[in-house]
Amino acid sequence: MFTGIISKTSKINEVKSAKDGLFVKIANNLGKIKLGESISVNGVCSTVKKFTPSKGGGGKNIYFEYMPETLKITNLSFLKKNDTVNIERSMRLGDRISGHIVLGHIDGKGEILNIKKEGNSQAFEIKIPAKSFKKFLVYKGSVTMEGISLTVVKVSSNSFIVKIIPYTLKHTNLKFKKKGDFLNLEFDILIKYANKK
Secondary structure (H helix, E strand, O other): OOOOOOOOOEEEEEEEEEEEEEEEEOOOOOOOOOOOOOEOOOOOEEEOOOOOOOOOOOOEEEEEEOHHHHHHHHHHOOOOOEEEEEEEEEEOOOOOOOOEOOOOOEEEEEEEEEEEOOHHHHHHEEEEHHHHHHOOOOOEEEEEEEOOOEEEEEEOOOOEEEEEOHHHHHOOHHHHOOOEEEEEEEEEEHHHHHHHO
């Protein structure tokens, strides 16, 4: 599990496609890591497959492998070398949850319909990927976008709006996003359970 509070960003050093999946190498900005550890990459719960050893045991690069199902649901297939990704280590028992409970299980890709500056913030309007997801979006409720815990400020018939404060914009990959880009979305697990029939 994660909190949706992005601690670091990282650069993509290599993307390699294969018929049975995708291999991604990113720079390690997290310090010491372990094989099999779960790390959120743009909101996707990702397992450390290997890392390049370095002095101190931190590892210079981290390697991940993604299966076709993950590539179909997420925007990871759009990654290219030198792209910036949001990364977060999994939550430890006893950690503060400054965001909300995030599983790293992406529900779908949301297209950016508009980005509008409003005072010191930026309003992102995102297309809801499927009608069935609308019930998971409520005013002042939580949504995860690219692994970032955000608050929904408006829900329309086929889109929703979140507002990004300067700190979040500066410390995540949202500053590089533009109209037409697709973002990984995960809807709040508590709302999903509340809507389960």
